[in-house]
Amino acid sequence: MESLQEKNRGYGSIFRNLNFFSIWIGQTISVVGDFLYIIALMWWVLEKTGSTAAMATVAICSSLPAIILGPFAGTYVDRVDKRRLLILMDLGRGVLIAVPGVLYFLNQLQVWHIFVIAAFLSSMSTFFNPALASFLPVIVNKEQLVRANSISQMSSNLSGIIGPALGGALVALFGAGTVMILDALSFFVSVIAIFLVRVKVEQVFPSEERKRFLQELMDGLNFIRKESGILGLVVLFSVLNFFVAPVGVLIPLMVKKILKMGAEGFGVLGSSISVGMVLGSLFLGMIGGVRRKGTFIMIGIVVAGSFLALFGVSESFWTSIFLLGGCGFGFSFANILVPVVFQSKIPHEKQGRVFGTLGTISGGLRPISLALVGVMGGLLHIQMIVFLSGVLVALGGLTGFLIPGIKKL
Template identity: 30%
Template sequence: MIRKVLGDYFINKNFFLLINGAFVSMIGTRMYEVAITWWVYQKTGSSLNVGWFLIATFLPRIIASPYSGYVLDHTSRRNIMVLMDILRGLLMLFLFIPVAIGKLTIIYLAAITILVSVCDAFFNPAVNSLIPDIINKELLVRGNSLYQLSNNVSKVLGPVFGATLLQVVGVGGIILINALSFVISGMCVILIKVEEKHLKTGRKSQTFIKDFQECKIFFKKNVFILSLVILIGVLNFFTGALHVLLPVHVKRLGMESIQYGSLLSALSVGAIAAMVITTISKIEVSILFLAISLFVYGLSILVFSLTSSFIIMIISYFVVGIGQTIFNVNMVSILQKIIPIDLRGKVFSIVQALTTALIPISYGVFGMLGNYFKTSYIFILTSVALLTGGIYVFLSEKLIEYSCNE
């Protein structure tokens, strides 16, 4: 089994470089997220402030996404990735300075976070758009699984390293590690040699308005995709409660940052388990797996919300990782198979904008509600939303009849 996974991992030099570069930067980012989120709550003692901080990580990305899609379809996606890694590394250095002199403020942190979020708006869709150019179409599911595997291994190691090193090197040390990770990522991506076919379609002079109209036509012809994207956006609103209130939930149960990091790692271990199964098996993209993954996700959150046992919490979050991952791999694979080469950048950017549009509102709403209601009640609401989404996907005739293999 391990041999099969590693065989796919090393089969393509470009894909190998992409995964390794992304893995290093994601390790740094996960460490940084744990340390900064914990720092914000420790400094302010308010879940609402954690919510405002998380809003700063998403809102700029949503606003910039439509323009980033236009840029990605008219320039080298690989070069954009390199540039974004460089810029994010520099931003981490600018953040380190006030930390080193003991002058870091919430406002300054938010400003840096906003700029990093804008860079993410270009980098993330660039990755999804580049993967189909460097691996064969029949390997897309496995390729996406391996990329998600790398991502989730970083989510296992990152929180553990972050929570541990936070006690040793402090926030400043973790910020420097994150800066270095972006430099390493950029060096790996710049070594990728790929023929970016979208640059040869003769569309470089096409206007932003024209591109947007083509994207609109694509969604009109693919109503299934649009309905699914809207559903994901609604569900992301409810699952946003987990992001903003998990450290609050852990703290209220009398636990510390090490338990918080362990829960995030359990989430990723579950995701890794799902990735390994998806990679070594020949599971095809299907609506059934989308529905099942939402059921698994919702039920595990329900169990998590009803217990104060750390062991059961760990197991529940492990299962959450499985549900999340199966859904994400299937969804990304569907998009990569049906989106034309010259539309990938803008469609992925719009998908990113639509699926995350409600997340900043979610962080604000649930950050406020966390000050007045038990976090367990809010998590139960999240589980109900996920289960309802699973029922909708399962029962919808249009979704069941659709198959990207047809």
């Protein structure tokens, strides 16, 4: 008879898990829609305003709710039916995404509408993301977590190959409004997929009586403080997010002003990042159980930062495609292995609140960075900012090798 260990080898056993398969299909379609929306949104704001400050403001509006609500959302997630919460958040996001699409076709869409909608979308995602992260270990056993996360990340990146390139083409052909409506529809597909999941998640609390909400809120922070490896990762990624945050705002400007390309070129560059991430996902998937996860994460960060710095000085479109692909390859290590570390070390009954707190701490400096680039974008050369961001990210990865807690992960 085939042993459990043998059954867990490869990807086949995961896809035979119908609950995981349903979530995977729904999220893959939804992520394609998200990439379509990002391309449409950023290019529309760039064409409408031509302003670094306006694009940075969109990013700030998307960041602040996650930072402010993160710990509260995570604690709330631990108290409720995660499946129901996932459905409600996707329904809400689908409706919200449709609003700018409709306003676009009515010729009423304004930049301030985008700011407000970005804030509400981020608020809903702040509840959705920790719920999904803490839901995965319920439908997938511990031995399959690395491959499950690898599949999820690889699918997200495959969606990232299709989405940006398709989004750029659709924006050029039909306008941003059509792309926004398509993203709204993708959320409704995700709702159906989550609805098909039949796992009942029992709420588990560390004592017979529920702790007060504030006490549960503090549990997330206290857990992180006691786990030196997780604390080291969170602090390091908070700094890295500060360095890398400006890049997402500046890439559209580089495409238009330095590389002399349109929305299609912006989409292709976005896809190249995902190509690199897919290759990284395949690499980690073939390795399977990575023992020194902290070391692999830091190697990936150094690789990503190095390629990002080179992209900052590139003036060739085709060279830029290759360099951003290398950047994606490096970042894929962190995107896959960091969730595995958290899911395996954090007790299930605390995962929601801990994930929420992690998001707040790791992204806490992001709005400051975006505000600075909004001001400095008109003072410093775009390429110089991107180059320095890459150098600092690579140095941050090298610093991670010196943190004992990370080395032991």
